[in-house]
Amino acid sequence: MRKIRVTVWNEFRHEKTYEAVKKVYPKGMHTVIAKALRAQEDMTARTATLDEPEHGLTEAVLAKTDVLIWWGHMAHHEVKDEIVDRVQKRVLNGMGLIPLHSGHMSKPFMRLMGTECNLKWREADEKERLWVVAPNHPIAAGLGEYFELPQEEMYGEFFDIPAPDETVLISWFAGGEVFRSGCCFNRGHGRIFYFRPGHETYRTYYDENVIRVITNAVRWCAPTPDAAVREFGNRKPLEDLG
Amino acid sequence: MRKIRVTVWNEFRHEKTYEAVKKVYPKGMHTVIAKALRAQEDMTARTATLDEPEHGLTEAVLAKTDVLIWWGHMAHHEVKDEIVDRVQKRVLNGMGLIPLHSGHMSKPFMRLMGTECNLKWREADEKERLWVVAPNHPIAAGLGEYFELPQEEMYGEFFDIPAPDETVLISWFAGGEVFRSGCCFNRGHGRIFYFRPGHETYRTYYDENVIRVITNAVRWCAPTPDAAVREFGNRKPLEDLG
Amino acid sequence: MRKIRVTVWNEFRHEKTYEAVKKVYPKGMHTVIAKALRAQEDMTARTATLDEPEHGLTEAVLAKTDVLIWWGHMAHHEVKDEIVDRVQKRVLNGMGLIPLHSGHMSKPFMRLMGTECNLKWREADEKERLWVVAPNHPIAAGLGEYFELPQEEMYGEFFDIPAPDETVLISWFAGGEVFRSGCCFNRGHGRIFYFRPGHETYRTYYDENVIRVITNAVRWCAPTPDAAVREFGNRKPLEDLG
Amino acid sequence: MRKIRVTVWNEFRHEKTYEAVKKVYPKGMHTVIAKALRAQEDMTARTATLDEPEHGLTEAVLAKTDVLIWWGHMAHHEVKDEIVDRVQKRVLNGMGLIPLHSGHMSKPFMRLMGTECNLKWREADEKERLWVVAPNHPIAAGLGEYFELPQEEMYGEFFDIPAPDETVLISWFAGGEVFRSGCCFNRGHGRIFYFRPGHETYRTYYDENVIRVITNAVRWCAPTPDAAVREFGNRKPLEDLG
Numbered sequence: 021m022r023k024i025r026v027t028v029w030n031e032f033r034h035e036k037t038y039e040a041v042k043k044v045y046p047k048g049m050h051t052v053i054a055k056a057l058r059a060q061e062d063m064t065a066r067t068a069t070l071d072e073p074e075h076g077l078t079e080a081v082l083a084k085t086d087v088l089i090w091w092g093h094m095a096h097h098e099v100k101d102e103i104v105d106r107v108q109k110r111v112l113n114g115m116g117l118i119p120l121h122s123g124h125m126s127k128p129f130m131r132l133m134g135t136e137c138n139l140k141w142r143e144a145d146e147k148e149r150l151w152v153v154a155p156n157h158p159i160a161a162g163l164g165e166y167f168e169l170p171q172e173e174m175y176g177e178f179f180d181i182p183a184p185d186e187t188v189l190i191s192w193f194a195g196g197e198v199f200r201s202g203c204c205f206n207r208g209h210g211r212i213f214y215f216r217p218g219h220e221t222y223r224t225y226y227d228e229n230v231i232r233v234i235t236n237a238v239r240w241c242a243p244t245p246d247a248a249v250r251e252f253g254n255r256k257p258l259e260d261l262g
Numbered sequence: 263m264r265k266i267r268v269t270v271w272n273e274f275r276h277e278k279t280y281e282a283v284k285k286v287y288p289k290g291m292h293t294v295i296a297k298a299l300r301a302q303e304d305m306t307a308r309t310a311t312l313d314e315p316e317h318g319l320t321e322a323v324l325a326k327t328d329v330l331i332w333w334g335h336m337a338h339h340e341v342k343d344e345i346v347d348r349v350q351k352r353v354l355n356g357m358g359l360i361p362l363h364s365g366h367m368s369k370p371f372m373r374l375m376g377t378e379c380n381l382k383w384r385e386a387d388e389k390e391r392l393w394v395v396a397p398n399h400p401i402a403a404g405l406g407e408y409f410e411l412p413q414e415e416m417y418g419e420f421f422d423i424p425a426p427d428e429t430v431l432i433s434w435f436a437g438g439e440v441f442r443s444g445c446c447f448n449r450g451h452g453r454i455f456y457f458r459p460g461h462e463t464y465r466t467y468y469d470e471n472v473i474r475v476i477t478n479a480v481r482w483c484a485p486t487p488d489a490a491v492r493e494f495g496n497r498k499p500l501e502d503l504g
Numbered sequence: 505m506r507k508i509r510v511t512v513w514n515e516f517r518h519e520k521t522y523e524a525v526k527k528v529y530p531k532g533m534h535t536v537i538a539k540a541l542r543a544q545e546d547m548t549a550r551t552a553t554l555d556e557p558e559h560g561l562t563e564a565v566l567a568k569t570d571v572l573i574w575w576g577h578m579a580h581h582e583v584k585d586e587i588v589d590r591v592q593k594r595v596l597n598g599m600g601l602i603p604l605h606s607g608h609m610s611k612p613f614m615r616l617m618g619t620e621c622n623l624k625w626r627e628a629d630e631k632e633r634l635w636v637v638a639p640n641h642p643i644a645a646g647l648g649e650y651f652e653l654p655q656e657e658m659y660g661e662f663f664d665i666p667a668p669d670e671t672v673l674i675s676w677f678a679g680g681e682v683f684r685s686g687c688c689f690n691r692g693h694g695r696i697f698y699f700r701p702g703h704e705t706y707r708t709y710y711d712e713n714v715i716r717v718i719t720n721a722v723r724w725c726a727p728t729p730d731a732a733v734r735e736f737g738n739r740k741p742l743e744d745l746g
Numbered sequence: 747m748r749k750i751r752v753t754v755w756n757e758f759r760h761e762k763t764y765e766a767v768k769k770v771y772p773k774g775m776h777t778v779i780a781k782a783l784r785a786q787e788d789m790t791a792r793t794a795t796l797d798e799p800e801h802g803l804t805e806a807v808l809a810k811t812d813v814l815i816w817w818g819h820m821a822h823h824e825v826k827d828e829i830v831d832r833v834q835k836r837v838l839n840g841m842g843l844i845p846l847h848s849g850h851m852s853k854p855f856m857r858l859m860g861t862e863c864n865l866k867w868r869e870a871d872e873k874e875r876l877w878v879v880a881p882n883h884p885i886a887a888g889l890g891e892y893f894e895l896p897q898e899e900m901y902g903e904f905f906d907i908p909a910p911d912e913t914v915l916i917s918w919f920a921g922g923e924v925f926r927s928g929c930c931f932n933r934g935h936g937r938i939f940y941f942r943p944g945h946e947t948y949r950t951y952y953d954e955n956v957i958r959v960i961t962n963a964v965r966w967c968a969p970t971p972d973a974a975v976r977e978f979g980n981r982k983p984l985e986d987l988g
Contacts, residue, residue, distance in 0.1 A: 398728070485640070667913075
């Protein structure tokens with residue numbers, strides 16, 4: 021079976037700007053995530069960042085990407101609309117998309133949701149406990165009833181997204197909020213999984229359960245090899261999605 | 263416009279058995295809820311309890327009930343299957359059903375869900391904060407972003423129900439759990455709203471926000487006067503649902 | 505109770521361009537729909553068209569619009585992005601939106617869906633039969649099990665929209681297609697109902713069942729008077745939505 | 747990877763009673779379906795029928811069943827409640843269930859849905875065309891935009907089921923009806939896929955597309971090997987579901 025080809029995209033600015041972040045992710049969050057993916061038997065991973073030409077997301081790269089992971093925050097506005105068009109189109113043609121954490125206000129996610137994607141937030145080093153509310157979902161495979169992150173940024177409801185097609189995880193925060201933290205969406209021929217954790221100052225992407233959710237999500241988002249999607253009329257077939 | 267006819271059903275055992283409960287609800291929870299409903303311009307309320315003949319839910323009573331509210335707990339097993347059949351049928355023919363709190367394991371609700379309806383629980387006088395996650399839903403009308411109950415029993419996920427058609431409220435508990443607390447279901451021609459709060463030792467059903475949710479839910483669950491439901495083929499029309 | 509204020513927006517080009525259309529709708533489809541709405545006790549209706557300044561959708565008009573009905577086709581591309589921004593924002597703040605027929609590719613609907621919104625189509629004067637698949641939904645109130653339009657344009661699946669939050673109607677076409685014809689979406693604090701029928705060369709908007717669906721949809725889409733929506737934090741309150 | 751263990755259950759009465767059915771399925775529909783499953787690399791299949799002791803569904807058999815396929819019709823009422831309890835419990839603990847055709851009124855399916863599961867029907871040797879409305883769903887993998895069955899029994903809406911968690915197929919019938927023909931449900935830790943075609947007098951279960959849907963559904967319904975389901979508290983782990 022062909023491996024799932026993942027591209028891990030990172031804005032990669034906080035890591036260069038702030039000492040506290042650089043200390044946790046000296047080579048960027050994307051490298052930590054990509055390394056964890058490469059340890060899986062059934063996937064490959066490359067990386068791409070904002071400051072590369074075309075943000076590293078050329079037509080050629082996207083044509084060889086089955087699932088795109090996206091971390092962005094302080095520079096959402098610098099992402100060129102032309103690249104957003106390209107990503108949106110590729111998702112609608114079957115590519116998986118996994119926006120992480122502050123990616124809730126990234127241009128590609130907002131474009132695909134159609135809503136403001138706003139939420140409440142607080143930085144207070146507080147505990148997050150993520151509860152599984154869809155225990156038979158493939159993205160919950162291997163998790164217990166919940167898992168914890170000792171310190172995270174808080175995100176709280178109301179999270180202004182369309183009602184997810186499936187909600188897999190709901191977070192509890194020590195400060196008093198709840199949040200739909202693992203949200204599945206089908207859009208066009210593609211699949212999207214929004215996953216909440218991952219503030220840049222914490223070691224979240226080194227966490228075993230976080231990586232498990234991300235790798236499960238990669239498998240869930242990946243296009244089915246012989247999916248009906250290619251047959252559909254008004255749409256060009258996915259390039260090189262063998 | 264004809265008023266919505268509500269029947270408030272209560273097991274009415276805890277109130278007779280335990281001093282602590284009797285103190286809070288001397289005449290039973292059903293009387294407190296019914297009184298609050300009668301204060302609304304657009305609804306009437308009667309009550310029914312387990313120990314009445316046919317549990318107070320005769321064919322005649324159900325035929326004049328647009329929405330049935332249900333509180334039960336220690337005596338779920340005493341509810342006769344014949345009455346459960348009758349309630350289920352009436353819901354499928356268009357009656358609204360609002361199971362409260364421990365009604366999650368009542369026979370009518372379990373019958374209509376098809377699942378175990380189990381959950382986690384803890385009695386620890388802890389704070390519950392209910393967050394609105396569907397702000398445009400009629401059941402959320404008039405609420406703020408959240409409301410609180412200073413002391414409640416905890417109910418925690420995984421709550422073994424089918425994914426709700428709409429989730430309106432998610433609870434946060436001081437002890438570390440989350441719970442889908444306001445859940446909408448369409449079943450047959452009827453509507454069901456499960457609402458979590460209401461442990462018998464607390465003054466929950468005197469709370470203004472709790473009553474607001476219940477009265478909003480009554481309106482949402484009530485059959486549309488000229489609903490398509492009556493026209494449907496293999497099913498006898500709703501009796502007296504004018 | 506305050507009446508629901510509806511604005512019926514029409515591109516109003518086909519009626520001026522084609523004799524066949526002019527014959528059916530000499531003053532435009534919007535006037536026929538608005539007249540039907542004005543015959544309801546609980547709503548008022550104004551109209552707006554593409555060629556008016558700001559397409560007739562000034563800030564002042566939108567601030568007094570509870571529900572916007574939208575018919576467009578040949579001139580989708582002429583709708584200014586600035587007005588689309590305004591409509592999207594107003595929907596996310598609580599206004600209802602009812603895109604009709606070829607409005608499936610209108611800019612506001614596509615913006616709110618995030619997908620291509622494409623479909624199959626054929627003009628062959630064929631019969632459409634619309635089946636009710638959610639008989640307890642308020643938008644189905646007063647309909648029978650199905651209703652028919654003797655001649656319509658065919659729209660067929662795959663209709664590239666997000667899975668609707670609720671599907672009320674599915675169409676059968678004589679030529680062999682099916683279509684999700686009545687689709688409910690919640691977006692932000694607003695509600696959207698896409699309704700399929702209404703090709704400009706047929707007398708569809710004179711049909712009693714079509715008008716019934718549209719008026720039911722207006723009521724379903726209208727913001728709840730004291731909805732929670734106004735309380736939400738990062739968003740300015742709806743202006744004049746009393 | 748361990749193979750998915752499927753049990754194909756058949757009432758197996760029509761085939762013994764009616765010449766027309768015996769001619770099409772001399773050894774029963776279950777044998778035809780099981781043979782097709784055995785041709786897949788990743789699954790094994792056994793069969794069970796109504797007239798075997800315990801209907802062939804002993805605790806031991808169910809403990810070794812990952813996915814149960816169910817065809818029943820004229821003898822629904824002969825299925826013992828004790829066995830229905832067992833099947834329901836096993837589904838809620840993680841087993842997949844695929845009710846076929848007239849299985850819409852089988853006791854296990856009705857029990858798990860909580861509704862009447864009624865529908866319209868007509869035997870008129872008419873054409874059925876099944877449209878894919880969720881092209882990225884694994885159950886649609888390898889299908890075109892639609893597939894046809896030259897002659898089938900008609901099933902029409904309103905189909906009295908809870909709104910499916912995902913709708914994959916909608917049927918068009920020559921006589922004028924539509925039907926949600928491929929419906930996904932999550933219940934407890936199990937997955938259910940209702941699939942409409944399969945009237946006993948037609949060669950439906952020899953059809954390549956029908957078999958493709960069934961085998962895709964087996965894969966979708968099968969419990970994830972290391973699913974969270976086993977960890978859950980109040981429930982005993984799935985036996986032998988390795």
